[in-house]
Amino acid sequence: MTEEKKTEQKPIILSGIQPSGELMIGHYLGALKSWVSLQYEYDCLFMLVDMHAITVRQNPAELRKRCYDFVALYVACGIDPEESTIFIQSHVPSHAELAWVLNCYTYMGELNRMTQFKDKSKKHHTNINAGLFTYPILMAADILLYQADLVPVGADQKQHLELTREIAGRFNEAYGETFKVPEPYIPPSGARIMSLQDPTSKMSKSDPNPKSYISLLDNLDEARNKIKRAVTDSEATVAYDESRPGLANLIRIYNGITGEPIEEIVSKYEGKGYAEFKTDLGEVVVDFLRPIQEKYKAIREDKKVLEGIIQKGAEEAIKRSRRTVSKVYKKVGFVPPIR
Ligand code: AMP
Numbered sequence: 001m002t003e004e005k006k007t008e009q010k011p012i013i014l015s016g017i018q019p020s021g022e023l024m025i026g027h028y029l030g031a032l033k034s035w036v037s038l039q040y041e042y043d044c045l046f047m048l049v050d051m052h053a054i055t056v057r058q059n060p061a062e063l064r065k066r067c068y069d070f071v072a073l074y075v076a077c078g079i080d081p082e083e084s085t086i087f088i089q090s091h092v093p094s095h096a097e098l099a100w101v102l103n104c105y106t107y108m109g110e111l112n113r114m115t116q117f118k119d120k121s122k123k124h125h126t127n128i129n130a131g132l133f134t135y136p137i138l139m140a141a142d143i144l145l146y147q148a149d150l151v152p153v154g155a156d157q158k159q160h161l162e163l164t165r166e167i168a169g170r171f172n173e174a175y176g177e178t179f180k181v182p183e184p185y186i187p188p189s190g191a192r193i194m195s196l197q198d199p200t201s202k203m204s205k206s207d208p209n210p211k212s213y214i215s216l217l218d219n220l221d222e223a224r225n226k227i228k229r230a231v232t233d234s235e236a237t238v239a240y241d242e243s244r245p246g247l248a249n250l251i252r253i254y255n256g257i258t259g260e261p262i263e264e265i266v267s268k269y270e271g272k273g274y275a276e277f278k279t280d281l282g283e284v285v286v287d288f289l290r291p292i293q294e295k296y297k298a299i300r301e302d303k304k305v306l307e308g309i310i311q312k313g314a315e316e317a318i319k320r321s322r323r324t325v326s327k328v329y330k331k332v333g334f335v336p337p338i339r
Pocket residue numbers: 016017018019026027029030031152153154155156157190191192193194202203204205
């Protein structure tokens with residue numbers, strides 16, 4: 001069997017992040033960390049979903065720059081471009097093509113139920129555009145184009161994954177087996193990392209208060225300080241208790257980065273106070289960020305390598321996604337192009 005055939009038989013993973021703010025530890029613990037650990041067992045495709053990003057107004061120059069930053073960060077975090085396909089969504093026309101078809105197989109009522117749409121339309125109430133509403137259909141197209149088996153994401157994406165499964169099932173029922181129905185993969189401890197300033201809301205790259213999140217590119221002293229200043233309660237002990245959300249979140253971050261079980265972390269700090277825990281977590285975070293930032297710098301400065309990764313990724317993604325689009329066009333009754 002050839003090498004190529006062998007990789008084709010591995011189950012397929014597809015995931016993506018919007019280059020619409022800084023990549024932060026919430027992304028790492030919710031998504032990137034699983035990408036890195038699963039990449040050798042699966043045939044992986046990791047995207048930068050720039051087409052999703054423009055559902056909210058973006059500064060064009062910043063968006064462009066951030067795409068390069070993200071590719072370098074994916075690699076710096078441990079995605080091996082020799083092993084996995086890294087690509088930019090807008091380089092692959094199939095995403096827009098399949099999204100249109102799937103628009104016609106998704107109901108308004110389904111989209112109306114999406115909580116991310118509700119949240120984002122509150123946040124961006126002067127720009128509730130149609131793209132923001134149909135965004136989950138583009139996400140379904142992203143996944144179904146590559147016949148993905150597994151989609152590693154944070155818990156906030158579960159509803160979109162369920163809709164994707166619904167649309168795939170509906171299409172398959174109408175036209176016969178066309179799409180693989182994908183499964184979500186939601187990591188146990190990093191599923192939902194909360195804001196450092198308000199532990200009842202999700203850590204978000206678009207939070208106007210940068211103290212609420214730790215960017216992978218934060219200055220190390222700043223990162224340390226953000227942990228020190230993280231909002232916690234006034235009790236003296238370190239214990240894992242969901243009713244103390246600030247502390248529970250910090251313990252989950254500790255656990256997510258080091259892999260140490262939560263019970264061990266808690267027992268290590270028995271009888272000690274918050275101050276010591278926060279100082280140590282600050283060091284854990286800094287030791288985690290330092291090598292990523294060093295690797296990032298080296299890759300980001302080498303435009304040739306960066307462009308090579310992006311080009312190779314686009315070629316692979318275009319090739320693979322075309323097969324699905326052709327199949328879908330045929331099934332719905334479009335006349336094949338005359339060649
Ligand atoms: P986004 O920034 O919305 O494109 O998110 C990219 C990926 O990171 C998705 O899989 C999200 O579920 C995940 N993610 C984003 N924020 C968090 C968070 N605070 N905790 C866990 N996962 C997150």
